[in-house]
Amino acid sequence: MKNNELESVRSPRGRWGQDRRLEFIDTRLAWEGRLNRSALTDFFSISIPQASLDLAKYMDLAPANMQYDPSQKTYVAQASFKPVFAEATSDRYLAELYALTLKVLSPDLSFLGATPETDVVRHPARSVPENYLRQTLSAIREQRTLQIHYQAVSHPDPSERLISPRTLGYDGARWHIRGYCHLRRAYRDFVFARILSLSLGDPSEDPVPADEAWDQELDVIIGPHPDLSEGQRRVIALDYGMTGDQLKIPTRQALVYYLLKRLGVASSVPRPAAEQQIVLLNREALVAYVPELADPSSGTGK
Structure with missing residues (x-):
């Protein structure tokens, strides 16, 4: 070469x-x-x-x-x-095949050539309006604010929020803006689908603090459910590519709860092996970041 x-x-x-x-x-x-x-x-x-x-x-x-x-x-x-x-890599090939199957990627832009007949499980679409995305990208790039009319699950009525967007996040089902909320004076996640209106604002007058939860790296460690048989544990280890019956998944603190929910291990009490074939092995290390993991009888995380 x-x-x-x-x-x-x-x-x-x-x-x-x-x-x-x-x-x-x-x-x-x-x-x-x-x-x-x-x-x-x-x-x-x-x-x-x-x-x-x-x-x-x-x-x-x-x-x-x-x-x-x-x-x-x-x-x-x-x-x-x-x-x-x-x-x-297999990951690259399958990601491109996935995009081709959903027609997100046009065949005339793919180098894969002849591909096998493929289909994927469809999920309900959580669309992101193009004008919302364009303005959000501009706000992040130019460090400007966004004025949004937002419908939160925790409140019956929508509210006006002034946010300084910093990053985008994806929980496996939907995209959200992660930004500093000037009303709550803290970083929050704002799901695109729940934004009723959005307009691009001016640069923030107040300095925006660093997003420590975004910068903090954590490990989520999972393993086969201990109540499974030896053969079943071996199969689960193969499914997840575990080594020594463990898999360490790096993630950001700001995304760790989404990951735990996606894996089905976000509750304080492990589910039976018949319902959940994996368990969270480093629960105690993550309780400080995810209070939902705390055992209610212990008082931890209150």
């Missing part, structure tokens, strides 16, 4: 030029194990001579990755193939 040339084609310059086509070659070799010139000409609307130049460039930079098979009239990945331009 020629490092100086590799760094050159990885440069952001010419993102839709040859560097992008080299990434395309890399991706098709990784997941389909083959490609020919027509794959390049069809996808990028380039000439056959240009496609030949791209393939020659790829072979020059990664000579052990592919070879031409004259019997099939196509380039095939060699056993020594290692991706050099694409992020050829």
Whole structure:
């Protein structure tokens, strides 16, 4: 591999030029194990001579990755193939496949090529109005305030809030704005779907404190439910990719409760193994951040 040339084609310059086509070659070799010139000409609307130049460039930079098979009239990945331009991980492939299946990503923007028949479990849509998102992004970028009319679950009537948005969060089902609420004088999460109106304001007159809960990193440690049989615990460990019957999941303090709810371990009392196959192993360490985990009889967290 020629490092100086590799760094050159990885440069952001010419993102839709040859560097992008080299990434395309890399991706098709990784997941389909083959490609020919027509794959390049069809996808990028380039000439056959240009496609030949791209393939020659790829072979020059990664000579052990592919070879031409004259019997099939196509380039095939060699056993020594290692991706050099694409992020050829299962997580990346499945995330892109997920986006293609939901039609969030158009096929003409995906390098995956032929994909298997796929479907996913649909969830109720929690839409985010484009104008709300645009103004929120502007407020974060320019450190301005947002005036929102917000419907909280805890109050029957909506209220006016002045917030200084700082970050966006996703709990696995819905997006929210995390920002400093000038009414409550604390950081709060504001679900986009509960915002009845939103307008972009001026830079905050008062200095906004740091969001310590966002900056604080925590670990959530889960394991198989102890009441499961040895064989069942082994299956659960495989399902979650556990090591030594444990899985450590890093998260932010500001998102830890959402994660615990998503895992089904946010209550103070573990549920029976028939209802919940995993348990929270570091409950005591997290009680200070999630009072809902405290045993009511102990008085902790009150």
